Amino acid sequence: xxxxxxxxxxxxxxxxxxxxxxxxxxxxxxxxxxxxxxxxxxxxxxxxxxxxxxxxxxxxxxxxxxxxxxxxxxxxxxxxxxxxxxxxxxxxxxxxxxxxxxxxxxxxxxxxxxxxxxxxxxxxxxxxxxxxxxxxxxxxxxxxxxxxxxxxxxxxxxxxxxxxxxxxxxxxxxxxxxxxxxxxxxxxxxxxxxxxxxxxxxxxxxxxxxxxxxxxxxxxxxxxxxxxxxxxxxxxxxxxxxxxxxxxxxxxxxxxxxxxxxxxxxxxxxxxxxxxxxxxxxxxxxxxxxxxxxxxxxxxxxxxxxxxxxxxxxxxxxxxxxxxxxxxxxxxxxxxxxxxxxxxxxxxxxxxxxxxxxxxxxxxxxxxxxxxxxxxxxxxxxxxxxxxxxxxxxxxxxxxxxxxxxxxxxxxxxxxxxxxxxxxxxxxxxxxxxxxxxxxxxxxxxxxx
Numbered sequence: 001x002x003x004x005x006x007x008x009x010x011x012x013x014x015x016x017x018x019x020x021x022x023x024x025x026x027x028x029x030x031x032x033x034x035x036x037x038x039x040x041x042x043x044x045x046x047x048x049x050x051x052x053x054x055x056x057x058x059x060x061x062x063x064x065x066x067x068x069x070x071x072x073x074x075x076x077x078x079x080x081x082x083x084x085x086x087x088x089x090x091x092x093x094x095x096x097x098x099x100x101x102x103x104x105x106x107x108x109x110x111x112x113x114x115x116x117x118x119x120x121x122x123x124x125x126x127x128x129x130x131x132x133x134x135x136x137x138x139x140x141x142x143x144x145x146x147x148x149x150x151x152x153x154x155x156x157x158x159x160x161x162x163x164x165x166x167x168x169x170x171x172x173x174x175x176x177x178x179x180x181x182x183x184x185x186x187x188x189x190x191x192x193x194x195x196x197x198x199x200x201x202x203x204x205x206x207x208x209x210x211x212x213x214x215x216x217x218x219x220x221x222x223x224x225x226x227x228x229x230x231x232x233x234x235x236x237x238x239x240x241x242x243x244x245x246x247x248x249x250x251x252x253x254x255x256x257x258x259x260x261x262x263x264x265x266x267x268x269x270x271x272x273x274x275x276x277x278x279x280x281x282x283x284x285x286x287x288x289x290x291x292x293x294x295x296x297x298x299x300x301x302x303x304x305x306x307x308x309x310x311x312x313x314x315x316x317x318x319x320x321x322x323x324x325x326x327x328x329x330x331x332x333x334x335x336x337x338x339x340x341x342x343x344x345x346x347x348x349x350x351x352x353x354x355x356x357x358x359x360x361x362x363x364x365x366x367x368x369x370x371x372x373x374x375x376x377x378x379x380x381x382x383x384x385x386x387x388x389x390x391x392x393x394x395x396x397x398x399x400x401x402x403x404x405x406x407x408x409x410x411x412x413x414x415x416x417x418x419x420x421x422x423x424x425x426x427x428x429x430x431x432x433x434x435x436x437x438x439x440x441x442x443x444x445x446x447x448x449x
Contacts, residue, residue, distance in 0.1 A: 001425065006293050007150060016071055016120075023423040030342050033248070035324065041278065041408060045152040050076070051076050052076065052078045052373065053077075053128045053129045054067070054077055054078065054079045055081040055082070055083070055124040055127055055128035055142055056081070056083070056093070056124070056131075057120075057135060058083070058123065058136075058157075059084040059089045059090045059093035060084075060093070063157075063445075064093045064096050064097060066134050066155065066187070066207055066362075068101070069134060069362055070369075071260055072366075073102055073265070073367040074230055074374075077106060077130070078106050079106060080108055081113040081123075081124035081125075081127040082094060082111060082113070082114050082124060083115040083137075084127075085116070092349040094109055094114070100304045105351060106184035109256075111362030113403050118421075121143050121256070122146055123254040123377070125143075125146060125150065125152055127226050128150065128372075130152065130370075131153070131154055131329060132154075132436070133155070133157075133420075134158075136239070136242040136249060137158075137160065137161065137255065138247050138248040138417065139248075140157075140160045140170070140378035141167075141416070141418075142169075143168050143171055144156055145170075145173045146174050148174075148177045148182060148184075149173075149322030151182065153182055153183040153184070153373050154182070154183070154185075155369055156185040156385070158258050158262075158388075159188075159258050159342045159385075160385045161250075161389050162246060162254065162417055162418060163250075163393070163415060163416055164393060164410060164411060164412075164416060164437070165414065165415075165416050166417075166418060167387075167411075168411070170385070170439055171382075171386045174383045174386060177380065177382055178378065181411045183373050183379045183380075185366075185368065185369045185381050186381040186382060186384070187260070188326050188384075188388065189365050190259060190262070190365040191262075191266070191360040191381070192363075194355050194359065195358065196263065196340070197342040198340055198351075199267070199342070200331075202342060202351050207326030207330070207333075207350055208326075208329070208330045208331035208332060210304070210328055210329050211267060211326045211327070211333075211351075212305065212327060213308070214264055214306070214325060214326035215308070215329045216257075216263065216311075216321055216322070216323075217308075217311055218257040218263050218322050219311065219318065220256075221317070222284060222314035222315040222316065223243055223314065225243075225288050226241040227241075228241070231425070234428040234431065235427070236331060236424075236429075238380060238429075240288075244290025245291060245292075245430055245438075246417055246430075247418050250393065250396065250417075251292040252296075253310075253396050254392040254393060256390045256396075257312035258391075259322075259392050260310070260312075260324055261300070261310055261388060261392050261395065262384075263324045264300065264310070264324065264326075265335055266386070268302055268306050268307050268308075270302045270303050270304060271391060272300075272302050272308070273302065273303055273392075273406065274300075274301045274404055274407065275300050275301070275394045275395050275397070275398040275404070276294070276404045277299060277399045278297055278399055278443065279293040279399035279400070280293055280295065281293055281440060282294060288339055290438050291342050291439060291441070293400075294314045296313070297310070297311045297399070298311075300391065300395065313393070314350065317387075323336035324336075327430065329346060330345070338354070338355030338358055340354065341353075341396075382402045390410070391411070396440050396448075397410060398449050399441075399443075400446045401444070401448045402444050405448070410449070415448065435444050
């Protein structure tokens with residue numbers, strides 16, 4: 001509908017299926033789809049009618065949800081293997097998946113294919129065509145590398161690493177995935193969300209001109225805390241309470257706020273060259289809060305000169321906001337929830353998308369993955385996932401150190417947070433002092449390189 005120079009899109013009517021939505025929006029996704037040639041098509045014909053076997057690696061809440069979404073995304077898939085460090089989480093996840101899928105025959109995880117421990121992931125992946133990687137992100141680089149080296153298509157949750165060596169490892173595997181025509185989708189689901197795709201389309205049409213600044217937010221009251229139990233070793237405790245330890249989580253600027261930072265990278269079309277900022281712990285200060293901050297504020301500067309102000313916090317009873325707002329040379333664009341609005345500098349609305357009836361992007365990303373596998377396409381999200389992960393890590397480096405962090409310098413960091421190999425006899429990578437407190441990053445003192 002056009003009126004007074006405005007372009008206004010109505011919400012999706014809901015009459016089209018999720019599959020039709022995916023086909024109609026393929027050109028606007030954040031992933032790269034490579035159209036198959038005849039040789040590729042012949043190679044992938046085996047997948048057209050084949051029952052695709054799925055392995056779930058990481059059986060927490062997000063892994064359980066991703067598995068259900070994957071099973072609903074394609075008519076001929078089956079969950080055949082599961083892996084987790086902890087048996088109780090695996091059993092609970094399998095029960096919840098089975099309950100959700102009802103009488104469906106899509107869940108067939110034999111007892112012998114339920115793997116527990118630090119070597120469980122590889123055993124599960126060996127049995128599958130498609131793997132879902134949903135462990136705490138510190139384990140992601142090793143799992144992704146193994147999956148690609150063994151010819152698996154991958155859905156992996158964000159972020160894809162917690163340290164720079166892990167980012168480099170993912171980038172190398174991403175390159176191999178494209179060379180080997182393997183599909184990789186990363187759970188930055190805004191790339192599969194209607195209102196963000198509509199915004200990208202309008203930005204390509206120069207609707208608001210060149211983006212020169214912006215503000216991105218993930219402000220909330222925080223997430224769960226898991227209390228230490230007397231029988232737990234230090235390693236088990238940290239893995240159970242993983243959100244509060246950087247080797248596992250990377251801090252909430254990475255684990256959650258990556259979504260908004262990634263949108264800034266996507267809309268601007270660049271990755272930042274530097275970051276500076278501040279942060280700390282004011283509210284979330286207990287021993288069970290490990291070593292991470294409860295607030296971060298970062299300025300990211302991009303090659304084009306654009307500057308993005310990034311803020312995230314976990315503080316109850318404060319303003320909650322999860323959204324993005326950008327200023328261009330001709331106007332502004334805001335994205336929040338399912339809605340996108342563009343205005344010129346006089347306040348006139350240029351474009352609106354109200355998406356209350358749009359498809360669920362958490363489902364769409366799995367639908368697109370399976371369609372691409374069956375059609376011989378290649379979805380290649382991993383490189384962007386790694387670089388947006390690196391952007392958030394660079395922000396963490398800036399807040400922890402109080403210094404200006406340069407992308408090129410940061411990418412050379414050899415500071416490893418995640419050990420190469422772990423067993424239940426291994427010491428935890430982070431140790432508390434005699435009083436049970438963990439060292440908190442201190443600007444001006446903490447080494448981030």
